[in-house]
Amino acid sequence: MNPNTPIAVTGIGCLCAAGANLKQCMDSLFAGRQKFAPPARFSSSHPVRYPVFEIPDEFTFLGCDQKSDILRTARLAVTAAGEALGNAGWSPATMQEKRVGVCIGTTVGSAMNNEGFYRDFRRGCHPEMNAITRFLNSNPAQVIAREFGLKGPCQTVVNACSSGTDAIGLGAAWIRSGICDAVVAGGADELCRVTYNGFISLMIADDSICRPFDAHRKGLNLGEGAAVLVLESEDFCRARKQPARAMALSYGSACDAYHLTAPAPDGRGLKQALLAALTACNKTAADIGFINAHGTGTPVNDRVESKVLYEMLPGVPFLSTKGYTGHTLGAAGAIEAAFTIACLEAQKIPPSAGFTTPDPELPWSPVQHETDVNGATAISQSLAFGGNNAVLVFGKGDS
Amino acid sequence: MRTAIRGIGIVGGFGCGVDKLNSALISGENTIQTIRVKANGRKTEMPVFLCDTTALEGFIHKRALRRVDHYSSMAVLGSYLALEDAGMLQINHQKTAVVIATGYGATRATFSFLDSIFADGDACASPTLFANSVHNAAAAHISILLKASGPNLTVSQFELSVPSALLSACQWLEGRQIDAVLFGGVDEYCDVLGYSWQRFFGSNQNPCIEPLNWDLQSAIAGEGSAFFLLTRDDGDQPKYGFITDIQIGHIANGGPDIAGGTTLFLGADGHKLCGPLYPHYIPEGMRAASYTSLYGSFPVNTAFDMTIAALSLKENKIFATPGCRPNKSGLRISHLEQDLESKLIGCLKFGCNGEFGLVMLAGE
Numbered sequence: 001m002n003p004n005t006p007i008a009v010t011g012i013g014c015l016c017a018a019g020a021n022l023k024q025c026m027d028s029l030f031a032g033r034q035k036f037a038p039p040a041r042f043s044s045s046h047p048v049r050y051p052v053f054e055i056p057d058e059f060t061f062l063g064c065d066q067k068s069d070i071l072r073t074a075r076l077a078v079t080a081a082g083e084a085l086g087n088a089g090w091s092p093a094t095m096q097e098k099r100v101g102v103c104i105g106t107t108v109g110s111a112m113n114n115e116g117f118y119r120d121f122r123r124g125c126h127p128e129m130n131a132i133t134r135f136l137n138s139n140p141a142q143v144i145a146r147e148f149g150l151k152g153p154c155q156t157v158v159n160a161c162s163s164g165t166d167a168i169g170l171g172a173a174w175i176r177s178g179i180c181d182a183v184v185a186g187g188a189d190e191l192c193r194v195t196y197n198g199f200i201s202l203m204i205a206d207d208s209i210c211r212p213f214d215a216h217r218k219g220l221n222l223g224e225g226a227a228v229l230v231l232e233s234e235d236f237c238r239a240r241k242q243p244a245r246a247m248a249l250s251y252g253s254a255c256d257a258y259h260l261t262a263p264a265p266d267g268r269g270l271k272q273a274l275l276a277a278l279t280a281c282n283k284t285a286a287d288i289g290f291i292n293a294h295g296t297g298t299p300v301n302d303r304v305e306s307k308v309l310y311e312m313l314p315g316v317p318f319l320s321t322k323g324y325t326g327h328t329l330g331a332a333g334a335i336e337a338a339f340t341i342a343c344l345e346a347q348k349i350p351p352s353a354g355f356t357t358p359d360p361e362l363p364w365s366p367v368q369h370e371t372d373v374n375g376a377t378a379i380s381q382s383l384a385f386g387g388n389n390a391v392l393v394f395g396k397g398d399s
Numbered sequence: 400m401r402t403a404i405r406g407i408g409i410v411g412g413f414g415c416g417v418d419k420l421n422s423a424l425i426s427g428e429n430t431i432q433t434i435r436v437k438a439n440g441r442k443t444e445m446p447v448f449l450c451d452t453t454a455l456e457g458f459i460h461k462r463a464l465r466r467v468d469h470y471s472s473m474a475v476l477g478s479y480l481a482l483e484d485a486g487m488l489q490i491n492h493q494k495t496a497v498v499i500a501t502g503y504g505a506t507r508a509t510f511s512f513l514d515s516i517f518a519d520g521d522a523c524a525s526p527t528l529f530a531n532s533v534h535n536a537a538a539a540h541i542s543i544l545l546k547a548s549g550p551n552l553t554v555s556q557f558e559l560s561v562p563s564a565l566l567s568a569c570q571w572l573e574g575r576q577i578d579a580v581l582f583g584g585v586d587e588y589c590d591v592l593g594y595s596w597q598r599f600f601g602s603n604q605n606p607c608i609e610p611l612n613w614d615l616q617s618a619i620a621g622e623g624s625a626f627f628l629l630t631r632d633d634g635d636q637p638k639y640g641f642i643t644d645i646q647i648g649h650i651a652n653g654g655p656d657i658a659g660g661t662t663l664f665l666g667a668d669g670h671k672l673c674g675p676l677y678p679h680y681i682p683e684g685m686r687a688a689s690y691t692s693l694y695g696s697f698p699v700n701t702a703f704d705m706t707i708a709a710l711s712l713k714e715n716k717i718f719a720t721p722g723c724r725p726n727k728s729g730l731r732i733s734h735l736e737q738d739l740e741s742k743l744i745g746c747l748k749f750g751c752n753g754e755f756g757l758v759m760l761a762g763e
Contacts, residue, residue: 045521110534110555112591113509119517121594126440129598139557142754145649153647154754155563158504158534158555166552173570197521198512198529253550255497257542260466260530272548276576385530386539388551 004280006395007172008237008244009229011088013080013186014338016225016325017053020060021083025335026342029324029350030370036209036221036326042193048207050200052191053223053326069130071138073109076226076331077188081144084184088230089242092149101152101180103171104140104228105163105187106330110156113194140188144228152180158330161294162253162384163187165333165392168229169251175233182236186228187334195329196222202261210297210327211354212320213306213366220296223326227334229341244397246341249377252277256387262300267308269389270381274312277379277391285313288393289375290349292340294383295320295366296327297354301383303362310364313379319366323353333382337392340380344396347373400644402569403630403637404760406485408477408583409706411623411694412448416480417710423693424707425736427721429607431619436590438597445593446604448621448695452476458483459544466527467540470505474537474585475544477624481581482545485628485638494578496549497538498568499585500560502698504534506589537585549577558666558673558748560584561701562645562756569642572631583626584699596620607722608692610667611732613678618669621695625702627709636763639709640742644759650749654680655757660741662717663730664704665689666748668696676749683729686740688720704746705758712762715739 012022017035019025028035035056038049061079085095112135120127137143141154153174157167164187171185199205199222206219229248237244254272258264278284291313293305297320309318321339328335343349352366359365376396383389409415412430413423423430429448436445452472455464458479467475478497482488508531515525530536535553542551550571554564561584568582605617632641646655657663667677668691681687694703711717717733742762749755 047522107533110504111509111532112503112506113513113532115513118510118513118591121591122514122517124437126438129595132595136557139555141556142752151649151652153563153566154556154559155567156555158501158553159551160533160535170552170567170570173567173574177570177573179566193521194513194516197516197524198526198532200521201524201526201529203526253552255539255542255548255551257546257548259543260536260539261526269548280576384535385533386535386551387542388535388539 006247009246011084011230013083014227072190074138074143077140080226080228084228098181100150101183102141103167103185105157105167160385162382162388162390163330165382165390182232187331188226189330191224212295212297215357215359221326223328227338246397247395249393250280252391267304273389289373291318292380306362319352401632402642404639406481406628408480408626424718436593443602470587471537471540473624477626481626492547495547499538500564508532558750580629584702585624586697588622608669610689613674618696640712640762646757650753663687678728687730708744
């Protein structure tokens with residue numbers, strides 16, 4: 001298959017603080033609801049309680065045995081996968097007959113960092129091994145494959161905050177190269193004290209609600225969630241008469257090779273990734289209806305992104321959805337890809353939450369109001385620790 | 400799919416570089432060290448394979464390495480050795496991707512970060528340790544030091560990390576967006592791993608790994624990195640041959656599809672939970688070898704077997720399986736160094752949950 005062949009997105013699942021499924025999330029976005037609060041599931045000795053976007057307890061985690069001892073991240077991933085596979089019209093029997101791969105991005109979901117276990121270990125308290133066993137049983141891609149009986153390759157991408165975007169791009173490539181008939185691709189991450197403290201230590205967390213691209217932005221708020229896309233070859237989904245919700249047109253990836261935690265000021269890696277993605281699907285700025293930016297709300301990230309978008313995609317409206325979800329790390333790229341597709345379907349984008357005052361330092365600002373989309377193509381992009389940049393281009397599907 | 404192997408770089412308990420690996424393979428002697436681990440209420444001695452990365456200072460000034468931890472140092476050293484071996488250390492790496500497989504990531508930095516919180520409170524968490532604890536820190540350090548601006552990917556799939564990540568590395572080459580991939584596997588030893596080892600497997604450890612004694616728990620923890628400079632097949636004969644196939648599967652759906660004439664390098668590393676899968680799923684009479692007793696047990700050991708396979712293809716010989724005891728598996732194990740029967744080597748790894756990965760290498 002041609003390396004630039006479009007791949008059909010036939011199902012989407014998503015949950016985060018904004019909603020228990022994709023529809024609820026989109027309703028929240030267009031209603032302007034932002035559900036943030038200090039963390040309820042863990043405490044902290046910080047004098048300031050930094051807000052987070054936590055998934056409420058009343059959300060049901062579908063599609064997995066509640067008794068199984070796996071990490072929250074894996075549960076989130078399975079729940080999103082269950083929604084996506086149902087949405088794609090796949091029956092368990094059909095899935096098990098085909099070569100269906102799983103490619104999932106995460107950060108926390110692959111980290112062996114159980115605080116209780118390690119605290120006891122340090123004290124010489126001879127901790128039990130449940131925490132380690134749970135970690136070993138919770139690889140998100142493996143858990144999804146196990147839960148749904150999928151037979152294709154498994155890959156858990158741990159590319160920090162671009163993991164979800166990378167996982168979708170790589171999953172689509174598996175179909176193009178004929179390794180898989182379909183791929184369950186996305187990202188999942190849970191909130192945890194370790195990353196909460198980590199981002200605060202880096203001084204890039206905002207002690208109030210995040211304000212991506214705003215003149216008064218101070219940093220990010222963490223969130224949690226998962227999103228999964230069901231990817232199939234176009235021929236495959238046509239044969240089973242399943243409409244494509246969108247087409248995954250291309251993926252670009254590049255590294256700044258500049259700094260471990262800060263993006264290159266000239267945005268060189270993001271430019272390279274955008275160029276690669278646009279070239280691969282033969283699109284130009286004129287074809288792009290909107291961009292779902294990474295837009296974390298940190299001063300540096302937003303400056304670089306605004307500059308690059310102004311230079312490479314002038315005039316194209318963009319937004320950040322992190323004001324609705326928080327920064328969900330390894331899930332962020334997948335959640336934003338899901339939102340991008342839903343916005344393409346609705347032919348409108350919500351206001352970029354948290355943005356009210358343009359920053360004179362930024363050459364280009366996000367949309368402040370609900371905006372109609374002109375065009376059948378959109379971009380979702382992620383920047384990450386390590387200087388990773390990942391870009392997905394989606395086209396409208398059949399619906 | 401044919402991906403050319405242009406250079407290899409390896410860092411293990413036996414030392415670093417192809418020459419050290421070669422010496423270890425010829426001598427068959429392991430370099431097991433002993434450390435003291437507290438578990439089960441008492442301190443016991445535990446055998447382990449540990450790496451020394453001081454050779455990295457031969458490539459990079461110490462100052463540039465001051466924030467690079469042990470996990471990343473092993474990866475950076477492996478990648479520089481692979482580039483040096485390929486004669487490509489000085490080239491422009493703008494179109495080079497970095498792809499890393501890791502089972503557990505930067506565990507020492509992860510726990511040191513927790514130490515910083517426990518010692519002085521949440522407000523005193525160390526940002527440097529946090530940044531280095533992220534799984535893709537090693538790949539990021541490599542890209543930064545080499546100015547490699549191609550795609551950068553880290554994959555963590557436990558025992559299947561290497562074949563899974565290799566799948567994407569080879570696809571990026573096929574897609575022609577890049578000219579080369581620095582691909583490697585890296586995992587590090589840490590105190591928590593030592594404790595876990597004692598708790599899971601007991602403190603009476605076998606003095607060496609007996610990979611072919613399938614039912615014996617003889618695994619000895621190890622660490623290290625193994626890197627490859629990979630390019631597309633340009634029609635020439637690369638130094639170490641080609642990667643020709645990658646299979647990833649689960650025994651629930653059938654075992655690996657192994658071509659006749661293949662010599663298998665078994666990733667069996669002394670874990671009795673997965674050891675018995677090898678003789679069960681490998682056709683009787685197949686020629687096989689195992690070298691895990693030379694470098695230890697850790698999730699990305701398939702990358703080490705790939706390195707030995709690449710070296711075997713270059714030298715046109717199979718190194719003797721070290722410490723080999725007679726076994727009842729029905730496999731033909733190489734007790735002595737022998738010529739290759741065919742230029743086809745498969746590196747096979749079974750995970751403890753029945754998953755498997757097979758990476759095929761061919762000499763031409």
